[in-house]
Amino acid sequence: MKSVGAVWVLAVGSLASTAFREVRGSAIVVALGLGVLAGVAALLRSGILGALAGAGYLAAAVVIVAGQAAGHTWLHGDGSTASIWIGLGAGLVALAPALRKDAPQQRST
């Protein structure tokens, strides 16, 4: 049950991160979208959705710094945005297996 609560915290944290100036422009869409996906993962106790949301954050972090290096703004943000998303992404990926274990067992009839 604790892992479900932790995923909820990360989901809410992602939504709340849009209040900071480090998460701006198109990064807000990513934070909101992946935050909602993490929330759905917690609601359904789906490890796969949790891992997907986590992988999404990590990929978005890479896209931000790769865009900076290439001189393009594929996603708004900087190293700080990437740092927040590395934390959220790694956290969700780490929680995903525990989330699956926390899922209520289906009763066989």
Add this chain to the structure above:
Amino acid sequence: MVPYAFRNRLFSAAAAGMEYTRRMSVTTPVQPRSAGSPLATSRSSRILVAGVRVAAGLLWIQNAGWKTPPRFDALHGWTLNGVDHPVLAPWAWFIRHVVLPNFTAFGWLTLAVEASLGGFLLVGLATRFWALVGIAQTTAIGRTVLHAPHEWAWSYILMGLAHVAIFATAAGRWYGLDGVLRPSWRQVGGPVPRLLLRAS
């Protein structure tokens, strides 16, 4: 040769001794060493420790923001301090002959380390490992800019000590993901969970 009757008495005495030991181990609660520590008994202490961890994470998050690829100009300017205002001669030599000629790779490494430090400390995952990385990175920064104009040496000492405190208190176990995941890592076993248990 031990007489038969004496040997029997010896066996029954040993059995009684083992039974006594077994009962004692079941009925006598063993006080954990941490039972009286503030972290075990005080919620506010746990919140404060988590607060230190999150604050250290925010420090690195903010500072990852000005390491801008591909040229890392601002970081390059700061790194030159290690040569212009040397703190330790071998470190200044290392910066001049190893870091500066390969600055792009060094910049990427710095960004990766500091962005990861911020993220992992913020959520409290593998916290003790990242606290050690934080100590190492703080040492490297201090050795580079400590003698630069307008620098306050204690800021880097305090920064390092914050990470020492995070390591010493295993700060990710309180309101962090380490605390949530350690029981399942312990249950699952295997090399990766064992590694994460050590890192947390």
